Amino acid sequence: MLFIVSGRDKPGGLADRLQFRPQHRAYYAALEDDLVLAGPYLDAAGEPVGSMIVMRASDQQAAERYARADPYWTEGVFASLDVSRWDWFMKRPEDLTS
Template sequence: MYFVVRGFDRPGSLDVRMANREAHLAFVKGGPVRLHIAGPLTDGEGQMRGSLLIFEADSEAQLRDWLTGDPYQKAGLFERVEIDAFKWVVGAPDSK
């Protein structure tokens, strides 16, 4: 199953994001879930204010459990995290 994960940064937390960025990137590239797309959400001036990722996992529970180890999560970067099941239609890895 595919899942879209959106993490919204706490106000004024760019320093937390930058201090944990390399560890976060290494974390999301490994593990029992497969990362397909990832990148920062930005404001109108290009300032990072959150994250958007698309994962493939066996279940939402598996993904949620795994994400507790994300360095961003551990550092308290996110004000909130939203996870939605996603039916990937256009451009999906298994589409022909």
């Protein structure tokens, strides 16, 4: 199953985001093929203010557990975190398994 992990940074959190970025990226890179895509939300100035990750997990609970162990969540970079099951409907790669 596919899940969207959507985290929004706390206000003024850029310094914390940059501090924990290597750990955050390594954490999701460890998913290997179960990481489908990822990238930051940007504000009007082009600065990162959150993250969107599409990942594969066996169920909602597994996706929630994984997302809530992300360093951006555990270290307080994110003010909010949402995990939603998702179906890639349009322009889905033919070889994508969910």
